[in-house]
Amino acid sequence: MASQAVAANAFPLPPLSVDLLDRITRSLAETADDYDRSAEFPRANFDLLAREGLIGLTVPREYGGRGAGLSDALRVLGAVAKGEPSTALILFMTYHYHASPARAQGWPQAIYEKLARDAVAGRGLIGGLRVEPELGTPVRGGLPATVARRTASGWAISGTKIYSTGSTGLDWFSVWAKTDEDQPRVGNFLIRSDSPGIDIEPAWDHLGMRATVSHAVHFTDTPVDQDHAVDIRLPEQWVTGAGDPGLAIWNALSISTIYDGVARAARDWLRSYLNDRVPSNLGASLAILPRVQERFGEIETLLQVNRTLIRDAAARHDAGTTPGAVEVNNIKYVATANAIRAVEIGLELTGNPGISRKNPLERHYRDVLCSRIHSPQTDTILIAAGRAALGN
Numbered sequence: 001m002a003s004q005a006v007a008a009n010a011f012p013l014p015p016l017s018v019d020l021l022d023r024i025t026r027s028l029a030e031t032a033d034d035y036d037r038s039a040e041f042p043r044a045n046f047d048l049l050a051r052e053g054l055i056g057l058t059v060p061r062e063y064g065g066r067g068a069g070l071s072d073a074l075r076v077l078g079a080v081a082k083g084e085p086s087t088a089l090i091l092f093m094t095y096h097y098h099a100s101p102a103r104a105q106g107w108p109q110a111i112y113e114k115l116a117r118d119a120v121a122g123r124g125l126i127g128g129l130r131v132e133p134e135l136g137t138p139v140r141g142g143l144p145a146t147v148a149r150r151t152a153s154g155w156a157i158s159g160t161k162i163y164s165t166g167s168t169g170l171d172w173f174s175v176w177a178k179t180d181e182d183q184p185r186v187g188n189f190l191i192r193s194d195s196p197g198i199d200i201e202p203a204w205d206h207l208g209m210r211a212t213v214s215h216a217v218h219f220t221d222t223p224v225d226q227d228h229a230v231d232i233r234l235p236e237q238w239v240t241g242a243g244d245p246g247l248a249i250w251n252a253l254s255i256s257t258i259y260d261g262v263a264r265a266a267r268d269w270l271r272s273y274l275n276d277r278v279p280s281n282l283g284a285s286l287a288i289l290p291r292v293q294e295r296f297g298e299i300e301t302l303l304q305v306n307r308t309l310i311r312d313a314a315a316r317h318d319a320g321t322t323p324g325a326v327e328v329n330n331i332k333y334v335a336t337a338n339a340i341r342a343v344e345i346g347l348e349l350t351g352n353p354g355i356s357r358k359n360p361l362e363r364h365y366r367d368v369l370c371s372r373i374h375s376p377q378t379d380t381i382l383i384a385a386g387r388a389a390l391g392n
Contacts, residue, residue: 016072021079024052028083029265035084035211036363039204041169042211045087049080050122055091058099063116065098069318070250073099074257074310081261085367086211088261090166092254093127094119097174100246107230111190115172126172128188129161129217138176139375143235146177146219148189154226155179157189157197157219167200167215175219179232187232189224197222208366248325249317251375253310256335259371260306263339266364267299270346273353273361286349295345302338309335326388329381336371343368 028045035042049055058073059065066072073095081088097104098119104112104126118124131137132145146159157177164173170193178186191198201216274287274296286292309331313323343365347354354361372378 016068016075020052021075024048024076025079025083028080028087032084033360033363035086036208039210039213041166041213042084042087042090043169045080045084046091046125046169047122049087049091053120053122055094055122055124056098056116056120058095059116059119060098060105063113064120065116069314070099070253071311071314071318074253074314077254078257078261078264081258082265084211085258085262086209086213088258089209089212090125090127090169092258093165094125096247096250096254097126099250103247104230107190108227111227111230118171123171125166125170126174127164127166127170128174128176129164130176131161131163133160133162137375139380143178143184143186144176146175147180148177148224148229148232149180149221151223153223155189155224155229156221157191157224158221159219161217161219162203163214164200164217165212165214167204167217168213173217174230183234185232186235186238188230189232190228190230191219191222191224195222195224207369208363209370246317246322249313249322249328252328252332253314255371255374256306256310256332256339259336259339259368260303260310262364262368263299263303263306263342266343266346266361266368267303269360269364270296270299270349273350273359292349295349299342299345302342306335306338326384329376330385332374332376333378333381336368336374339368339371 027048028042031042031044035045046055053066054076056063056065057068057076059067061067068076077088077092077095080091098116104115115124115126130144134145135142138144144159146157146161148155148157157175159177161175173191173193174188175191176187177189178184197220199218199220201218203216204210204212204214206214271287274292275285277286278284279286282289287296313328313331316323343361346361347365350359350361353359354365356362376384
């Protein structure tokens with residue numbers, strides 16, 4: 001079900017205060033376990049974000065948005081992820097489309113303006129559908145099997161997309177497809193989620209991030225207006241290799257922030273557990289033990305490194321000196337590895353209680369492991385870093 005509209009300007013945009021972000025974290029955390037167990041789209045979470053005026057955070061001011069830069073967007077994503085990370089991953093996609101002129105802002109103006117004003121009104125969630133059963137992710141090259149066929153009024157899309165984050169709750173799909181022309185073009189076709197010829201197969205049943213509802217979406221002659229072929233080009237005209245650093249930094253730092261948020265939620269629970277747990281043979285809390293303090297200090301150090309790397313790169317981008325794609329993808333590699341290790345240390349300290357489903361630590365661990373699946377993946381990142389350092 002697509003998102004519900006909130007009247008434009010019905011809720012004035014509040015400042016991004018620490019109190020606001022903490023309140024959002026606490027509210028989303030209350031139902032995070034429920035969404036993990038049900039694996040349903042977190043509709044109530046997006047209703048909350050809409051009421052707070054945060055769906056259109058990165059929409060340019062001329063369309064009624066806040067025009068937030070990367071640093072502020074990451075503050076929101078981090079707070080949301082600490083409460084319920086699937087919500088943050090879905091929200092990130094909408095933020096990303098509005099944040100960069102190289103993405104949706106380069107689409108036909110009337111179409112982009114509609115999406116922008118929808119987001120400001122608390123709806124207009126959009127996600128990119130790119131991965132396919134045979135091709136996998138197009139990041140590694142190759143043409144999609146999904147085909148756009150010419151019709152009298154525009155195009156008809158047929159094909160299957162998998163790992164379609166936000167599938168059942170999005171308002172718009174940006175579908176990566178190739179044309180049936182003699183010289184095929186490839187690119188993005190913008191499709192309303194309530195269009196005919198769409199079937200969502202509930203195929204997402206993963207270890208973690210279960211509320212992303214990243215199901216398979218099947219298109220069968222789904223109609224698309226002519227002007228909704230928003231960005232199609234010859235294959236060689238698409239950027240290859242390291243890619244646009246403006247796009248790379250949003251992806252790398254957002255993914256890093258989301259899973260860092262998971263690790264911080266795990267850290268906070270662990271702090272309470274260690275202070276409250278008083279074994280009878282000790283007569284005091286586990287938190288007084290030097291061994292426990294050492295390991296908790298390791299967690300703090302890992303998360304401090306994450307914060308420093310992410311904040312520095314985001315500030316540089318907002319100041320107009322965007323770090324290169326190799327550098328920001330290296331940050332993603334380090335930050336997600338640190339997040340995983342931080343939660344693992346918590347499991348080592350807690351033993352059986354840490355893997356009990358009555359405690360959230362096991363859910364945080366399942367969620368944080370999903371950081372490994374996001375493009376670019378470790379091999380791509382390290383090969384690029386090595387090639388750049390070797391000068392070839």
